[in-house]
Amino acid sequence: MLPFKTLIETDKSLKLPVYQQISNRLIGLIQEGLLKPGSFLPGSRVLAEHLALHRKTVIAAYDELISQDWLEAVPRKGVMVAANLPVIRPRTYRKTVTPYGEEAAFAFHRIPTLPVPTPPPATGTMLVLNDGFPDARLAPLNEWVRECRSVIENPRYHKLLMYGKAMGSEALREAMVKYLTDTRGLSISADHIMITRGAQMAIYLAAAMIIRKDDYVIVGSPNYFYADLCFEQLGARLLYVPVDEEGIDVDAVEKLCSSKKIKMLYLITHHHHPTTVTLSAARRMKLLAIIRKYNLPVIEDDYDYDFHYSSAPILPLASADHGGNVIYIGSFTKSLGLSIRIGFMIAPASFIRGSASLRGLMDLRGDNLSEQALANLLADGTIDRHLKKSNKIYKERRDLLCYLLQTRLGDAVQFTIPAGGMAVWVRFSQKISLVKLAEKARARGLRIASGEQYHYGAASQNGLRLGFASLNNKELTEAVKILEKLVREELKA
Amino acid sequence: MLPFKTLIETDKSLKLPVYQQISNRLIGLIQEGLLKPGSFLPGSRVLAEHLALHRKTVIAAYDELISQDWLEAVPRKGVMVAANLPVIRPRTYRKTVTPYGEEAAFAFHRIPTLPVPTPPPATGTMLVLNDGFPDARLAPLNEWVRECRSVIENPRYHKLLMYGKAMGSEALREAMVKYLTDTRGLSISADHIMITRGAQMAIYLAAAMIIRKDDYVIVGSPNYFYADLCFEQLGARLLYVPVDEEGIDVDAVEKLCSSKKIKMLYLITHHHHPTTVTLSAARRMKLLAIIRKYNLPVIEDDYDYDFHYSSAPILPLASADHGGNVIYIGSFTKSLGLSIRIGFMIAPASFIRGSASLRGLMDLRGDNLSEQALANLLADGTIDRHLKKSNKIYKERRDLLCYLLQTRLGDAVQFTIPAGGMAVWVRFSQKISLVKLAEKARARGLRIASGEQYHYGAASQNGLRLGFASLNNKELTEAVKILEKLVREELKA
Numbered sequence: 001m002l003p004f005k006t007l008i009e010t011d012k013s014l015k016l017p018v019y020q021q022i023s024n025r026l027i028g029l030i031q032e033g034l035l036k037p038g039s040f041l042p043g044s045r046v047l048a049e050h051l052a053l054h055r056k057t058v059i060a061a062y063d064e065l066i067s068q069d070w071l072e073a074v075p076r077k078g079v080m081v082a083a084n085l086p087v088i089r090p091r092t093y094r095k096t097v098t099p100y101g102e103e104a105a106f107a108f109h110r111i112p113t114l115p116v117p118t119p120p121p122a123t124g125t126m127l128v129l130n131d132g133f134p135d136a137r138l139a140p141l142n143e144w145v146r147e148c149r150s151v152i153e154n155p156r157y158h159k160l161l162m163y164g165k166a167m168g169s170e171a172l173r174e175a176m177v178k179y180l181t182d183t184r185g186l187s188i189s190a191d192h193i194m195i196t197r198g199a200q201m202a203i204y205l206a207a208a209m210i211i212r213k214d215d216y217v218i219v220g221s222p223n224y225f226y227a228d229l230c231f232e233q234l235g236a237r238l239l240y241v242p243v244d245e246e247g248i249d250v251d252a253v254e255k256l257c258s259s260k261k262i263k264m265l266y267l268i269t270h271h272h273h274p275t276t277v278t279l280s281a282a283r284r285m286k287l288l289a290i291i292r293k294y295n296l297p298v299i300e301d302d303y304d305y306d307f308h309y310s311s312a313p314i315l316p317l318a319s320a321d322h323g324g325n326v327i328y329i330g331s332f333t334k335s336l337g338l339s340i341r342i343g344f345m346i347a348p349a350s351f352i353r354g355s356a357s358l359r360g361l362m363d364l365r366g367d368n369l370s371e372q373a374l375a376n377l378l379a380d381g382t383i384d385r386h387l388k389k390s391n392k393i394y395k396e397r398r399d400l401l402c403y404l405l406q407t408r409l410g411d412a413v414q415f416t417i418p419a420g421g422m423a424v425w426v427r428f429s430q431k432i433s434l435v436k437l438a439e440k441a442r443a444r445g446l447r448i449a450s451g452e453q454y455h456y457g458a459a460s461q462n463g464l465r466l467g468f469a470s471l472n473n474k475e476l477t478e479a480v481k482i483l484e485k486l487v488r489e490e491l492k493a
Numbered sequence: 494m495l496p497f498k499t500l501i502e503t504d505k506s507l508k509l510p511v512y513q514q515i516s517n518r519l520i521g522l523i524q525e526g527l528l529k530p531g532s533f534l535p536g537s538r539v540l541a542e543h544l545a546l547h548r549k550t551v552i553a554a555y556d557e558l559i560s561q562d563w564l565e566a567v568p569r570k571g572v573m574v575a576a577n578l579p580v581i582r583p584r585t586y587r588k589t590v591t592p593y594g595e596e597a598a599f600a601f602h603r604i605p606t607l608p609v610p611t612p613p614p615a616t617g618t619m620l621v622l623n624d625g626f627p628d629a630r631l632a633p634l635n636e637w638v639r640e641c642r643s644v645i646e647n648p649r650y651h652k653l654l655m656y657g658k659a660m661g662s663e664a665l666r667e668a669m670v671k672y673l674t675d676t677r678g679l680s681i682s683a684d685h686i687m688i689t690r691g692a693q694m695a696i697y698l699a700a701a702m703i704i705r706k707d708d709y710v711i712v713g714s715p716n717y718f719y720a721d722l723c724f725e726q727l728g729a730r731l732l733y734v735p736v737d738e739e740g741i742d743v744d745a746v747e748k749l750c751s752s753k754k755i756k757m758l759y760l761i762t763h764h765h766h767p768t769t770v771t772l773s774a775a776r777r778m779k780l781l782a783i784i785r786k787y788n789l790p791v792i793e794d795d796y797d798y799d800f801h802y803s804s805a806p807i808l809p810l811a812s813a814d815h816g817g818n819v820i821y822i823g824s825f826t827k828s829l830g831l832s833i834r835i836g837f838m839i840a841p842a843s844f845i846r847g848s849a850s851l852r853g854l855m856d857l858r859g860d861n862l863s864e865q866a867l868a869n870l871l872a873d874g875t876i877d878r879h880l881k882k883s884n885k886i887y888k889e890r891r892d893l894l895c896y897l898l899q900t901r902l903g904d905a906v907q908f909t910i911p912a913g914g915m916a917v918w919v920r921f922s923q924k925i926s927l928v929k930l931a932e933k934a935r936a937r938g939l940r941i942a943s944g945e946q947y948h949y950g951a952a953s954q955n956g957l958r959l960g961f962a963s964l965n966n967k968e969l970t971e972a973v974k975i976l977e978k979l980v981r982e983e984l985k986a
Contacts, residue, residue: 015675015877020805024678024812031778031813067804069774086779098680102817104841105788108702111850121656136651141862145642152638152832158629163614164831182508185517187591197690200857209601230854281562285524286579295598311560312513319517320524324595338657339645339862348597357604361723362697362855363690367863369634369832384508 001042002034005050018053019060026061027070030081037085040078041071111233122447127479129448130467132273132304132423138393139337140377140386147373160368166360167352168195168344169371175378176344184305185319186328191349194356195366198341199303199331204230205355205362206327206345207264210297211236215263218256220248222458224273227266227301229456236263240457243272245416247279250287257294264297270313271304271421274454274465278419284317291322298326305330306387307469308420309395324348332374334422335383335390340370394422394469397476401468404480412487422469428462432490440489446482494535495527498543511546512553519554520563523574530578533571534564604726614940620972621940623960625766625797625916631886632830633870633879640866653861659853660845661688661837662864668871669837677798678812679821684842687849688859691834692796692824697723698848698855699820699838700757703790704729708756711749713741715951717766720759720794722949729756733950736765738909740772743780750787757790763806764797764914767947767958771912777810784815791819798823799880800962801913802888817841825867827915828876828883833863887915887962890969894961897973905980915962921955925983933982939975 008025010018029035041047044062048055062079065071072082122128151157167173173190180186180193196202203226211217213235219228221240228238239262241252248267256262269279279287291298300317318328328346336342345355359365377383401424402417415426428434434451441448451464468476501518503511522528534540537555541548555572558564565575615621644650660666666683673679673686689695696719704710706728712721714733721731732755734745741760749755762772772780784791793810811821821839829835838848852858870876894917895910907920921927927944934941944957961969 016678023805024808027808028813031781064805068807082774084775086775086782099811099813099815099817099819100679100681100685100839100841102841104790104817104844106703106790106818108790108844108847109705111702111847111854122652141645142642145638145645148641149635149638152634158830159615185521186593188593192593197856200853201855204855209604210599212602226854226857233851233854281575282577282579288524289579297597297599297601312516312557314561315517315520318592320521320592322592324592324597325599326592337651340860341857346593348593348595351597351601354601354604358726360693361604361719361726362694364693364719364834367833367860370860370863 002029004042004047007034008051010051010053019057019064022051022053022058022061023064023068023070026065030070030085035081037081038083040074040080043078120442125445126442127446127471127475127482128467129446129464129479129483130423130470131449131465132421132467133470134334134337134390134422135393135470135472136337136339138386138390139335139339140382141337141339143377143382144336144340144373147376148369150376151369151372157372160372164365164368166194166356166363166365168193168366169368169375172371172375172378175375179378179383180346184302185315186346187319188346192346192352194345194347194352194359195371196343196345196359197363197366198333199301199329199343200226200230201359201363202329202343202345203227203266203299203301204234205358206299206329206347206351207231207234207236207266208358209351209354210264210299212263216256216260218253218262218265219457220267220272222274222455222461223266224268224301225453225456231264231266238457243275243277245277247272247277247283250283250290253287254290257290257296262294262296264299265291266299266301268301268303269316270302270308271418273303274423274425274463276416276418276421276423276425276465278314281314284314284320288317288320288322291317291325295323296325298322299329300326301329303329303331304334304421306335307391307394307422309391309398310417310419313420318346324351327351332383335386336374340374342366342370342374390469397468397471397473398424400473401466401476401480404477405466408480408484409487412491423465423467426464426466428464428487429491430462432462432487434462434464437486437490440486441482444482444486446479448483495522497535497540500527501544503544503546512550512557515544515546515551515554516557516561516563519558523563523578528574530574531576533567533573536571613935619935619938619940620964620968620975621960622957622972622976623916623940623963624942624958625914625960626963627827627830627883627915628886628963628965629830629832631879631883632828632832633875634830634832636870636875637829637833637866640869641862643869644862644865650865653865657858657861659687659849659856659858661686661859662861662868665864665868665871668868672871672876673839678808679839680812681839685839685845687838687840687845687852688864689836689838689852690856690859691826692794692822692836693719693723694852694856695822695836695838696720696759696792696794697727698851699792699822699840699844700724700727700729700759701851702844702847703757703792705756709749709753711746711755711758712950713760713765715767715948715954716759717761717794718946718949724757724759731950736768736770738770740765740770740776743776743783746780747783750783750789755787755789757792758784759792759794761794761796762809763795763801764911766796767916767918767956769909769911769914769916769918769958771807774807777807777813781810781813781815784810784818788816789818791815793819793821795821795823797827797914799828800884800887800915802884802891803910803912806913811839817844820844825876828879829867833867835859835863835867883962890961890964890966891917893966894959894969894973897970898959901973901977902980905984916958916960919957919959921957921980922984923955925955925980927955927957930979930983933979934975937975937979939972941976 044058048058173193211234217236220243242249331343333341412429438450537551541551666686704727710729713736735742824836826834905922931943
């Protein structure tokens with residue numbers, strides 16, 4: 001008889017019933033080749049004694065394995081390991097099988113990762129000047145939870161649940177028609193709207209609908225790095241076009257269009273990432289003419305449209321006459337404090353249908369409950385009130401950060417006050433190493449990026465995005481104080 | 494002067510301030526070529542009179558456009574359309590630009606859609622025998638909302654929010670290590686877990702990591718159609734292997750492996766979709782030997798593991814000795830009543846890291862709030878209690894539906910009582926057209942599928958999945974009554 005006492009360990013404190021612990025272990029012994037097909041197990045009384053357990057527990061384990069075909073009850077002889085199991089060659093004995101400790105034996109594809117060491121997350125009371133995140137303390141999360149409760153208390157909801165669509169909830173799409181018409185001058189119906197998990201999913205889906213291997217795609221230099229990586233993953237060859245204080249260079253775009261088959265243009269019309277510039281009116285007009293002339297597919301990523309402080313934001317390209325070529329992308333994620341990620345794509349109806357099919361293969365559909373709750377918050381004006389309130393606060397924080405940067409670091413930095421968004425694009429004196437600066441800041445309780453991600457595919461401007469939205473006035477003042485001290489040290493060194 | 498009175502309409506009942514309505518419309522007129530670069534606008538007093546508005550409103554509109562570079566203020570002459578806008582050739586005049594009414598002028602990729610006309614959603618009090626959905630009325634949604642509230646009330650949460658990971662929340666991954674060890678005998682750490690939006694996203698990500706164009710992928714015949722479509726979208730050539738009452742034919746799998754370079758095998762070990770069969774112990778053993786011998790990458794889709802009624806579910810392949818080749822996929826979506834979709838993938842650490850990078854490009858990361866709430870529900874035993882309670886109820890419903898089918902439709906249908914899951918796989922007499930049956934049922938207030946999706950890539954078995962979990966006893970009885978009547982009519986005809 002095998003030394004079952006040492007081979008089978010049981011632990012009454014586990015959630016898994018003891019009889020199942022035994023049956024699982026017996027399966028392991030069969031799989032490891034220690035219990036061979038056709039061999040007999042000890043009687044239940046014997047095994048129970050060995051394991052110091054009640055006989056009923058062992059019988060339950062045997063019954064379980066008989067019902068699962070691992071064991072067979074042979075009348076008058078006892079319980080046998082099923083004879084029709086394939087003979088397994090004994091393998092090196094390992095007490096616990098931990099297959100995931102091994103690397104996969106097959107070769108899989110290595111997906112490009114962001115070629116940037118992100119600084120470790122902030123700990124404890126550490127201050128963060130981030131890439132441009134909202135202040136979750138201001139987000140209408142209480143209202144969101146309230147609406148979730150009201151949705152699940154509606155008895156009709158339980159029926160609606162079963163019919164989620166890859167395009168998103170009808171209620172939310174209808175609420176968005178009104179919202180987007182009011183705020184962006186878009187002339188659309190629900191057929192032109194698809195709800196996505198966040199803006200990034202909309203970018204991926206739209207790009208996957210357009211790009212095939214080795215296609216040329218025009219992006220800004222610099223550009224939002226996650227968009228670049230996404231297009232490269234889909235097989236695109238990126239062509240970089242300069243971004244200056246008026247936005248992307250549209251003459252350079254036209255030059256490329258007239259010399260090559262360009263499959264797509266990606267651009268951020270408001271508060272470009274990372275530089276925060278907004279495309280000028282003149283360039284918009286010119287770009288619209290180019291789009292129509294070349295039937296140029298465009299992804300207009302307008303992730304930060306709702307956060308604008310200087311004047312009303314310029315209407316998106318999507319609201320002008322582009323012949324259905326502009327795929328417009330936006331997001332509610334920042335309004336929801338990054339807790340719940342909901343974005344959207346606006347496009348011609350057939351493009352939306354295709355994107356929804358693709359999304360179905362990737363992710364079936366979104367969360368009904370979250371989408372319904374957001375629809376309620378849009379309809380009852382909560383989102384609108386939140387935007388009014390937070391825009392006022394973010395404007396003050398922008399002004400404070402810019403004032404502090406100007407007065408404390410004026411000789412070491414260059415920046416333009418951004419018209420909107422949640423970060424200032426700050427270029428540092430070449431004497432300052434941002435990697436070193438980030439490291440030293442961390443030691444003083446301030447987390448900033450080290451800047452490499454902002455020149456993916458572009459020349460370094462020795463720049464950093466310094467997010468102002470998530471810190472209050474006291475925290476911003478404290479953060480710049482730390483920064484000033486370190487910059488002074490660096491300049492002296 | 495242009496007929497501004499008819500060209501510019503304003504509406505005080507809109508959320509958009511009137512001055513912005515005017516400025517948006519003026520931009521439209523410039524873009525449509527009606528207002529040309531260098532031309533002068535009427536004075537604010539004149540335009541205000543024409544539009545019957547206060548002069549200040551018009552001034553605010555002009556100021557807005559000046560700040561956006563569309564207009565220029567020329568001293569002593571008035572307000573002019575900016576001269577540096579490119580000259581736009583006048584186009585056919587359209588009062589409102591509705592570019593999304595047009596189809597995209599560029600060619601985009603048509604994504605394969607499910608080649609099946611899904612019956613329209615149920616309306617009003619219509620009964621539904623669905624594909625196998627849970628009863629949202631039983632789901633712990635109140636508890637879920639309660640945990641969402643507790644998460645947002647935690648002041649530390651607002652900091653945590655900013656550091657979401659593509660792999661999923663650390664708290665949830667830690668809670669899942671315990672949960673998966675207890676319930677599935679998996680020997681893993683958090684490094685082997687990735688949280689996804691739902692099981693479908695895990696399938697897509699894993700497949701995208703493994704499959705390249707023209708690779709051979711083995712699937713069951715029949716198979717879960719969304720998996721087939723997903724692999725085909727990724728470029729795979731599907732090889733179908735029969736599924737019988739013991740599950741997928743593993744000898745046929747080995748035969749293919751020995752004759753062709755097989756890139757991947759997809760299988761559903763418990764409650765196969767659509768047939769509900771569970772892979773037998775003998776075939777599991779043989780399959781594990783094949784996996785090791787050929788280093789065969791396997792996606793084990795175990796979407797319904799938590800719902801098992803006949804005996805304890807057999808341990809997944811993933812818990813046995815597979816050398817890191819089995820990518821294991823599961824889901825909490827059914828426990829959360831389909832409201833919030835959260836799934837997971839278990840794989841070797843490097844595979845998880847790669848999948849997380851890819852997910853980042855598609856979707857950055859999940860919803861922090863939802864993931865944290867689920868972590869709490871796992872940790873405090875809510876999910877566990879829900880599963881115990883709902884398994885008891887679903888078992889009763891399964892037994893009732895099977896009893897009703899047997900006694901009322903016994904001569905017209907064939908089925909096996911499923912050991913778990915949420916649907917019975919019912920094969921109808923060849924005399925019955927399921928398309929017609931679905932149509933007629935609809936007219937009587939019962940929604941059933943028309944069956945085509947269940948033989949995507951396989952011979953039709955004239956079968957339907959009839960979901961029992963989402964209907965209570967009264968509803969199930971009513972549903973079968975309708976079905977019986979229609980089947981009798983069909984058989985007579």
